[in-house]
Amino acid sequence: MHMQLLRNDRVVVFDRTDFGRSNLTLPNGKCRRDTNETALKVDCTAHSVEYDVFSNKFRALMVQTDVWCSSGAIMPNGNLVQTGGFKNGEFRVRVFSPCRTCDWQEIQNGLAASRWYATNHILPDGRQIIVGGRRQFNYEFVPKTITANTFNLPFLSETNDKGEENNLYPFVFLNVDGNLFIFANNRAILLDYVKNKVVKTYPIIPGGDPRNYPNTGSAVLLPLKNLKAPAIQAEVLVCGGAPKGSYIQALRGKFIEALNTCARITITDSSPKWVMETMPLARVMGDMILLPDGNVLLINGAGSGSAGWLLGRNPVLSPVLYRPDNQIGTRFETQTPTTIPRMYHSTAALLRDGRVLVGGSNPNRLYNFTRVLFPTELSLEAFSPAYLDAKFNNLRPTIVAPKSMSGISYRKKITVQVVITGEVAENLVSVTMVAPAFNTHSFSMNQRLLVLGNDKVTALGNSTYNIVITTPSSGNLAPSGFYLLFVVHQDITSQGIWVKLK
Numbered sequence: 001m002h003m004q005l006l007r008n009d010r011v012v013v014f015d016r017t018d019f020g021r022s023n024l025t026l027p028n029g030k031c032r033r034d035t036n037e038t039a040l041k042v043d044c045t046a047h048s049v050e051y052d053v054f055s056n057k058f059r060a061l062m063v064q065t066d067v068w069c070s071s072g073a074i075m076p077n078g079n080l081v082q083t084g085g086f087k088n089g090e091f092r093v094r095v096f097s098p099c100r101t102c103d104w105q106e107i108q109n110g111l112a113a114s115r116w117y118a119t120n121h122i123l124p125d126g127r128q129i130i131v132g133g134r135r136q137f138n139y140e141f142v143p144k145t146i147t148a149n150t151f152n153l154p155f156l157s158e159t160n161d162k163g164e165e166n167n168l169y170p171f172v173f174l175n176v177d178g179n180l181f182i183f184a185n186n187r188a189i190l191l192d193y194v195k196n197k198v199v200k201t202y203p204i205i206p207g208g209d210p211r212n213y214p215n216t217g218s219a220v221l222l223p224l225k226n227l228k229a230p231a232i233q234a235e236v237l238v239c240g241g242a243p244k245g246s247y248i249q250a251l252r253g254k255f256i257e258a259l260n261t262c263a264r265i266t267i268t269d270s271s272p273k274w275v276m277e278t279m280p281l282a283r284v285m286g287d288m289i290l291l292p293d294g295n296v297l298l299i300n301g302a303g304s305g306s307a308g309w310l311l312g313r314n315p316v317l318s319p320v321l322y323r324p325d326n327q328i329g330t331r332f333e334t335q336t337p338t339t340i341p342r343m344y345h346s347t348a349a350l351l352r353d354g355r356v357l358v359g360g361s362n363p364n365r366l367y368n369f370t371r372v373l374f375p376t377e378l379s380l381e382a383f384s385p386a387y388l389d390a391k392f393n394n395l396r397p398t399i400v401a402p403k404s405m406s407g408i409s410y411r412k413k414i415t416v417q418v419v420i421t422g423e424v425a426e427n428l429v430s431v432t433m434v435a436p437a438f439n440t441h442s443f444s445m446n447q448r449l450l451v452l453g454n455d456k457v458t459a460l461g462n463s464t465y466n467i468v469i470t471t472p473s474s475g476n477l478a479p480s481g482f483y484l485l486f487v488v489h490q491d492i493t494s495q496g497i498w499v500k501l502k
Contacts, residue, residue: 001360002070002440003347006098007078007405007482007498011349011357012061014048016068016086019366021045023378024060032064036088048104051380053351061096063104065089071120071169072438073128073446076481076502080438081142083130084115091115093142112140113150117168117213120438122446124178124475129193131182132156132170139193151196159185164247166210169441171219173267174448176232178476181267183219183238185210190267205263205274209243214307217241217259218288218442220296222324223432223449227472231268237324238263239298240283242306250311255304258284262322280334283316285442287348289356290449292432292486292493293387296322297356300342300442307344307441309365310373315341319383340381343374347439348383352484352496355382387492394422397429397487397494400464404497408471413455416467418487418494424465426457428490431469433483433499450478471501 001015018038022045026032031044046060048067066089072082080096093110096102111130118133123141131139137156140149159167167184175181179199180191186208190200211217217240226232239262246256260282263274279298286301298321303314317337324331344363351357361377362368369375397418408414416431431452437444455468467487472478484496 001345001347001362002067002072002438003349003357003359004072004074004080004438005349005351005436006074006080008098009053009352010098011051011053012048012080012096013051013347013359014061014063014067017043017047017063017066018068018086022047022367024049026060026062030062032062034088053357061103063094064106065092067094069117069441071115071118071130071440071445073120073122074436074438074481075122075128076126076479078482081128083111083120083128083142084118084133086116110142110144113138117441119170119172119443120445121172121174121180122479122481123174124479126480129172129180131172132168132184134165134168151193153191155182155189155198156184159187161185161210161244164210164214164245166212166215166244168213169443170212171236171238171443172445173221173236174476174479175267176224176234176476177268181236183236184212202265202267202272203274205238206276207261209241209259211238211241213441214247214311215242215244216285216307216442218286218298220288220290220444220447222296223290223294223451224477225451227450227452227477228470232477233266234268235264235266235324237288237296237322239279239288240286240301242284246284247306247308247311250305250308255313257304258282258302275328277328277331280320280332281316281318285312285344285346286316287346287439287442287444289348289350289444290434290447291350291385292354292434292449292484292496293488293491294324294432294449294451296324297383297385298322299348299356299358299383300346302343309344310363312343312363315343315374317341321385338381340377340379341374342377345441349437349439349444350434350484351382352498354388354486354493354495355384357382392492395420395490395492397489399487399494399497402497402499405500407500407502409502410471410475411473412471413468414471416469416485416487418465418467419463420465420489421463424457424459425490429454429457429465429467430488431467432486432488433478434486434496435478435481435483448478
């Protein structure tokens with residue numbers, strides 16, 4: 001399943017189209033007709049919905065081609081541009097605009113190569129780069145401007161393990177220098193995508209085990225801080241996955257314990273090295289979500305096996321919090337468990353109110369609700385971090401200004417006004433900005449958090465405070481577009497507001 005939060009607080013959710021009828025009928029007599037479809041030649045049911053988080057209502061949407069194992073990102077104008085998929089969807093570009101009546105629009109041959117299990121990222125110039133995919137050792141851009149060509153990336157063929165691959169859905173992050181950090185299998189490069197040149201090669205993670213699909217781990221670019229410093233540091237954290245050979249062994253009925261390690265690296269260092277850490281729970285197919293307070297949530301997944309049909313075992317029901325600023329050895333904290341296994345094809349997305357929306361799980365080849373180990377899961381649930389506990393309400397900031405949907409510019413001082421009813425520790429007030437991520441297959445594409453801190457806090461009386469901050473200096477730090485802006489006070493977060501950086 002795929003999930004994306006939009007600027008109107010709706011979440012677009014979609015799944016493959018070739019599993020037969022869903023439980024939701026398309027409106028107004030709409031039907032999808034495809035003579036080549038193996039499941040249904042005429043399908044009048046929805047395989048995509050728009051979920052209104054705050055009213056808890058949903059609206060049926062119509063995808064015209066198969067979006068299975070596709071990718072995407074939010075463009076600077078707030079539209080979701082989504083690419084690739086399976087069979088009739090593999091060359092498609094799809095656009096969804098946030099409005100009350102909008103539906104999917106499709107561009108038939110919008111891609112130069114078929115994209116299945118690829119990764120997308122927004123670039124400083126507003127385009128998306130699409131990296132890899134099954135049997136695609138290259139990258140391309142959308143929208144098409146000068147050229148529709150693909151650009152070879154031998155790194156992707158070098159990281160392809162015979163019989164397992166282990167380099168699908170590569171982890172891609174925009175570095176602070178404008179180059180792309182690309183991780184596949186067990187190692188990474190820094191790519192100058194303009195010149196199609198590898199400018200740095202990173203060492204293999206100690207142990208050499210794979211972290212990408214199907215031995216699926218997850219990864220985040222850790223929060224970017226000290227944004228006015230002459231040299232800004234960027235770190236990547238990779239967690240979980242499965243030992244090499246796990247996918248093959250799972251196909252044979254042997255389910256090997258997942259990896260219980262994370263690897264952390266400062267990608268801006270001149271001689272970068274991986275630092276290993278041990279998680280409290282082994283996890284494959286887990287999701288990693290950046291929270292507005294700067295911590296990382298590890299959620300969903302299995303304790304053994306791999307990604308793929310019926311190949312995971314021992315669901316990991318307990319989320320884990322990772323505090324990147326703590327000393328090593330004290331960073332992990334196990335959270336209250338869920339009761340719902342979230343295995344293959346699960347999703348997770350940060351919401352504006354600070355919760356994390358979790359949904360999906362279907363390790364079966366079709367929709368299957370009975371007589372299987374892990375039935376198709378149709379429910380949504382929300383994980384509420386501890387900062388949402390009502391006992392912290394006196395410390396919680398409420399943003400008064402700017403109003404949501406305000407525009408902000410690069411390298412400017414702006415004032416954020418908040419109300420905090422309790423005693424305020426001015427040195428523990430910080431503003432953060434989070435890019436809404438596209439989540440599928442245990443990776444949140446385009447996920448990014450910037451810590452803007454505070455330049456000055458002024459008390460105005462009546463529990464009201466002005467916080468002066470400096471916006472990011474360039475698109476290398478924060479590509480233009482919509483962000484969620486939060487105020488954090490003593491590790492307690494406000495609800496977010498939408499801002500448009502341009």
